[in-house]
Amino acid sequence: MSKTDFIPSGFIETLQGYVRERGLPADALLVEMATALESPSVSAQQFCELLESVWQLDPVDALGIRLGLSGQPRQFGVVGYMVSSCGTLGQALARYHRYQGLLQGGLTSRAWLKENVLYMRWTQAVANTPLATEFSLAVFVSLCQSLVGRPITPLHAGLPFTRPADTGVYQALLGCPVEFDCSGIELAIPAHLLALPISSKDPYLLRLLEQQARALLNQPPRLEGGQATGAFFAQVQEQIVESMKNGDVSAETVAQALDCSLRTFYRQLSSAGYSYRGLLAHTRHTLARQYLADPALAQTDVALLLGYSEQSSFIRAFRSWTGMTPGEYRSHLPQSPVTGLSATSAGKTAS
Structure with a gap:
C-alpha cells in the first residue's frame, strides 16, 4: 500500500473514542493515535493500520x-x-x-x-x-x-x-x-x-475558503530558468496555499505533496535564486494584506487562515514584514484590498 496518500488526522478521533468507550487494553495504541493527531494529516496507510489494530482488539x-x-x-x-x-x-x-x-x-x-x-x-x-x-x-x-x-x-x-x-x-x-x-x-x-437547510451556513466564510488563493495564482512568475522552472515555482506556490488549510506549511510537507525529495526541492528553488523560507513569507505577507483589508475577519481568523497555530506568531511575522502590527496596518489600510503577486520580490534568497 502506498504511503503517499494522506487524509485528515481528525478521523483518528473516532477510533480514539471507540477504544476508550469499549475499555479496550490499548495504551500503546492510544499513544500512537495521540501522536498522529499532532499533525493535520496522516498517511492513508497508517490510518488503515490503526483501523486494523482496533479490529484486532475488538473483531466485531x-x-x-x-x-x-x-x-x-x-x-x-x-x-x-x-x-x-x-x-x-x-x-x-x-x-x-x-x-x-x-x-x-x-x-x-x-x-x-x-x-x-x-x-x-x-x-x-x-x-x-x-x-x-x-x-x-x-x-x-x-x-x-x-x-x-x-x-x-x-x-x-x-x-x-x-x-x-x-x-x-x-x-x-x-x-x-x-x-x-x-x-x-x-x-x-x-x-x-x-x-434541506444547514443551520451553520456562513456565505461569507464559504466564499473566503473557496477564493483563498486566487490573488496568488493570477500572475505567473517570471524566472530565469525557462518554463520548467516557472512551472515548478507555480506548483510550489499553489501547494503552500493548500498546505495552509491544514496548518502544516513545512518544506518537508510541501515537497512530499509534490512527490519531490527535500534535497531536490531545495535545489530547484535555489537554482532560480529563491529560498523556501522567503517564498513562504512572501506568500503569507501577500495573503495577510488581502485578509486584513476585510473588516469582517478578526486577526485570529487571519492567523488561522495563514497556517499559524498562535496569533502571537502571526503578529511577530507581520511586524517583521511591515514594521507594524496587523492592527496598526489595518488603521492605515486603503479601502480596496491588495491583491496579486509581485514575482520580482517573492521569496528571494536574501530573505
Missing part, C-alpha cells in the same frame, strides 16, 4: 461502519468547514465533490441524479481495505446527517468487497439494503434531501 462485524457513524464535520478538515458553511445539503455535496482531493489525493467519485434519487459512487486508491471502505461510507453518511441536524436514511449502499457471512448488521446500522462485490463505494439518497 461492520466495525468500520460503527466507527464512521460517529464522525463529525470538523474531522474532515477544511472540507468539513467549507461544507458546514453552505446553505443546503445540495450545495454542500457539490463542494464536497469539487474539493474531495483535499481529503484524499487518490479519491475519485461520481454523482448523478436519476428519477428523484441522488446516486454516488467513489473509489479510494490507497485506503481501500474493507475496514477503510466501510469507514468511508459511514463517515460520509454521518457528515450528511450532522450538516442537516437530522437522521438520513439512504435508499441503498454498496461496498467493494466480498459479501460477509452476516449482512444483517450492515443493514441495521445504515438503515438500508447493502450490496457487496460492488465496483466502488456506493450510496443513494432521496433527491429531496438536497434542499
Whole structure:
C-alpha cells in the first residue's frame, strides 16, 4: 500500500473514542493515535493500520461502519468547514465533490441524479481495505446527517468487497439494503434531501475558503530558468496555499505533496535564486494584506487562515514584514484590498 496518500488526522478521533468507550487494553495504541493527531494529516496507510489494530482488539462485524457513524464535520478538515458553511445539503455535496482531493489525493467519485434519487459512487486508491471502505461510507453518511441536524436514511449502499457471512448488521446500522462485490463505494439518497437547510451556513466564510488563493495564482512568475522552472515555482506556490488549510506549511510537507525529495526541492528553488523560507513569507505577507483589508475577519481568523497555530506568531511575522502590527496596518489600510503577486520580490534568497 502506498504511503503517499494522506487524509485528515481528525478521523483518528473516532477510533480514539471507540477504544476508550469499549475499555479496550490499548495504551500503546492510544499513544500512537495521540501522536498522529499532532499533525493535520496522516498517511492513508497508517490510518488503515490503526483501523486494523482496533479490529484486532475488538473483531466485531461492520466495525468500520460503527466507527464512521460517529464522525463529525470538523474531522474532515477544511472540507468539513467549507461544507458546514453552505446553505443546503445540495450545495454542500457539490463542494464536497469539487474539493474531495483535499481529503484524499487518490479519491475519485461520481454523482448523478436519476428519477428523484441522488446516486454516488467513489473509489479510494490507497485506503481501500474493507475496514477503510466501510469507514468511508459511514463517515460520509454521518457528515450528511450532522450538516442537516437530522437522521438520513439512504435508499441503498454498496461496498467493494466480498459479501460477509452476516449482512444483517450492515443493514441495521445504515438503515438500508447493502450490496457487496460492488465496483466502488456506493450510496443513494432521496433527491429531496438536497434542499434541506444547514443551520451553520456562513456565505461569507464559504466564499473566503473557496477564493483563498486566487490573488496568488493570477500572475505567473517570471524566472530565469525557462518554463520548467516557472512551472515548478507555480506548483510550489499553489501547494503552500493548500498546505495552509491544514496548518502544516513545512518544506518537508510541501515537497512530499509534490512527490519531490527535500534535497531536490531545495535545489530547484535555489537554482532560480529563491529560498523556501522567503517564498513562504512572501506568500503569507501577500495573503495577510488581502485578509486584513476585510473588516469582517478578526486577526485570529487571519492567523488561522495563514497556517499559524498562535496569533502571537502571526503578529511577530507581520511586524517583521511591515514594521507594524496587523492592527496598526489595518488603521492605515486603503479601502480596496491588495491583491496579486509581485514575482520580482517573492521569496528571494536574501530573505
